[in-house]
Amino acid sequence: RTPLGFDPHNLVSIDILISPVIKRAGRGPEIRDAVVQRLRETSGVIDAAVGTLPTAGWRVPDDLKVVGATGDRTLGVPQYTTTWISSSYFQASRITLFAGRDPAGGASDEVQAPPFRSLSEEIVVNRAFARRIVPDGNAVGVSVRLASSGLPSRVPKSDAWSTIVGVADDVHLPGAHGDLQDYQVYTMPLARMPDPTFVVRMVGVPPNVESVLRKAIQGVEPTLIARRARIGDDYLREALAPTRFAMGLLAAFAVIALVLSAVGLYGVIAYGVTQRTREIGVRVALGAEPHAILGMVIGGGIRLASGGVIIGIAIAAGTSRALASMLYGVSPADPWTFAAVALLVAVIAILASYVPARRALRIEPTDALRAD
Numbered sequence: 001r002t003p004l005g006f007d008p009h010n011l012v013s014i015d016i017l018i019s020p021v022i023k024r025a026g027r028g029p030e031i032r033d034a035v036v037q038r039l040r041e042t043s044g045v046i047d048a049a050v051g052t053l054p055t056a057g058w059r060v061p062d063d064l065k066v067v068g069a070t071g072d073r074t075l076g077v078p079q080y081t082t083t084w085i086s087s088s089y090f091q092a093s094r095i096t097l098f099a100g101r102d103p104a105g106g107a108s109d110e111v112q113a114p115p116f117r118s119l120s121e122e123i124v125v126n127r128a129f130a131r132r133i134v135p136d137g138n139a140v141g142v143s144v145r146l147a148s149s150g151l152p153s154r155v156p157k158s159d160a161w162s163t164i165v166g167v168a169d170d171v172h173l174p175g176a177h178g179d180l181q182d183y184q185v186y187t188m189p190l191a192r193m194p195d196p197t198f199v200v201r202m203v204g205v206p207p208n209v210e211s212v213l214r215k216a217i218q219g220v221e222p223t224l225i226a227r228r229a230r231i232g233d234d235y236l237r238e239a240l241a242p243t244r245f246a247m248g249l250l251a252a253f254a255v256i257a258l259v260l261s262a263v264g265l266y267g268v269i270a271y272g273v274t275q276r277t278r279e280i281g282v283r284v285a286l287g288a289e290p291h292a293i294l295g296m297v298i299g300g301g302i303r304l305a306s307g308g309v310i311i312g313i314a315i316a317a318g319t320s321r322a323l324a325s326m327l328y329g330v331s332p333a334d335p336w337t338f339a340a341v342a343l344l345v346a347v348i349a350i351l352a353s354y355v356p357a358r359r360a361l362r363i364e365p366t367d368a369l370r371a372d
Contacts, residue, residue: 002172003172004173004236005054005171005172006054006094006095006169008053008233008235008236009233010201010203010204010232011053011092011201011231011232012205012209012213012230012231012232013052013199013200013235014198014200014213014214014228014229015195015226015227015228016035016196016198016217016224016225017195018195018196019223022221022223029189031220031221031224032050032189034221035220036049036086036198038216038217039198039200039217041216042212044202044203044206044212045200045202047200047201048088048198048199048200048201049085049086049087049088049089049093049198050084050085050086050089050189050197051086051093051197051198052084052197053230054083055081055171055172055184056230057082057083057084057184058082058083059081059082060081060082064080064185065144065145066142066143066144079183080182080185081183081184081185082185083184083186083187084187084188084189084196085124086188089186089199090124092199092200092201093201094201095169096169097124097169098127099138099166100124100165100166100167101165101166102165102166103120103121103122103124103165103187103188104122117160117162118145118160118190119145119190120162120187120188120189121162121163121188122162122163122164122165123144123163123164123165123185123187124164124165124167124168124186125166125183125184125185125186126169126171127167127168127169127170128184129183129184130164132183137167138167139164139167140164140165140167141163142164143161143162143163144161144162145160145161145162166186168184168186171184173239200213205231209229210226213226213229214226265308265345266351266352267352268352269301269349269352269353270352270353270355272300272301272304273297273301273353273357273360274356274360276360277360277363280360280363281360281363281364284361294354294358294361297356297357298350298354301349301350301352301353304349305345305348306346308345309346312341312345316338317332320332
C-alpha cells in the first residue's frame with residue numbers, strides 16, 4: 001500500500017540483443033524505434049517505451065557536477081541511477097512528471113563524436129535530485145555533467161553539459177538498494193548504450209507474456225533475440241523478499257519472547273499468590289470481604305509488573321535504535337508500541353493474580369489454616 005512512485009501492476013520489461021551487423025550498419029536506433037512501435041501495436045498492450053523497470057537502471061557510483069542557473073556555484077551528486085528512456089516512458093511506467101517535459105533526442109545523442117557524452121543533451125531528474133541542487137525543487141534549466149568520465153582511463157572525460165528539462169516523481173522500491181535510489185536521472189539513448197530494454201504497459205499480463213512480446217519483436221527483425229521478461233509485480237516481490245524474510249524471522253522471535261515472558265510472569269505471580277494461601281485464609285476467617293482480598297492480590301501483582309515495565313521500557317528505548325534501519329513508518333521510540341506492550345503486561349499481571357486468588361478464596365479457611 002506504500003506509494004512507490006510508479007505502478008508495477010501489468011507492467012513488463014523485456015531485453016533484446018541486437019546483432020553486431022545491425023549495429024555496425026548504424027541501424028540500431030532505427031530498430032529500437034521500430035520495436036517500440038510494434039510493441040504498441042500488439043494486442044493487449046496499452047503503451048511501450050525504451051527503458052527498464054523503475055529503479056532497475058544503471059547504478060553509477062560517480063559524481064555529477066551541477067552548475068546553478070546563475071552559474072555561480074557547483075554542487076555534487078555522489079551516486080545516482082541512470083535510466084535510458086524514450087518518449088512516453090513516464091506514461092508507460094505511470095511516473096508523474098511534475099515539471100517540464102520528456103527529454104528530446106539530438107544528433108549528438110546517437111553519434112559517438114566529440115565531445116564524448118555520458119548523458120543526452122536533455123535529461124529528466126527526480127524530485128530528490130531537484131531538491132538537492134535547487135532549494136525550491138524547480139531544477140528545470142539547470143545544467144549538469146559528470147565530474148569524471150566514470151569510464152576506463154582511455155576514454156576522455158566529457159566537457160559536454162546536459163540540461164534538465166523535467167522533474168519526475170521519486171521512485172522508491174522498498175528493501176532494494178535504498179541508498180542508490182535517492183537520485184535518479186533519465187536520459188535519452190546514446191550510441192554507446194548497451195542493448196536496449198523496453199517497458200510495456202498491458203491490459204493484463206498473460207501467462208505466455210514473454211512469447212507474445214518475443215513474437216512482436218522478431219516481427220521487426222528476425223535476428224533480434226528477446227529475453228528476460230520481468231513482470232512488475234514479481235519485480236516488487238523480489239525486492240521485498242529479503243525484508244519480508246527478516247521481518248518474519250524477527251516477528252517469530254518476538255512472539256516466542258512474548259510468550260516466554262508472559263508464561264514466566266504468570267508463573268511468578270501465581271506462585272506468589274499460592275504461597276499466600278494461608279494468609280488469605282486467615283483474612284477470610286477474620287471477616288475480610290472477597291473483593292478486598294482480590295484487590296489486595298491484584299494490586300500486588302500490578303506493582304510487581306509495573307516495576308518490570310518501567311525497567312523494560314528504559315532498556316527497550318535504548319536498544320531499539322539498533323532496529324531503526326529496518327523500521328518503516330514507525331520510529332524506534334514509538335509511544336503506541338510501548339503503550340501496547342505495557343498494557344499487555346498489565347493484563348497478564350491481572351490474570352496471573354486474579355485466577356489463583358479466586359482459587360484461594362474458594363478454599364475453606366479451616367483448610368487453608370491447616371495447610372502448613
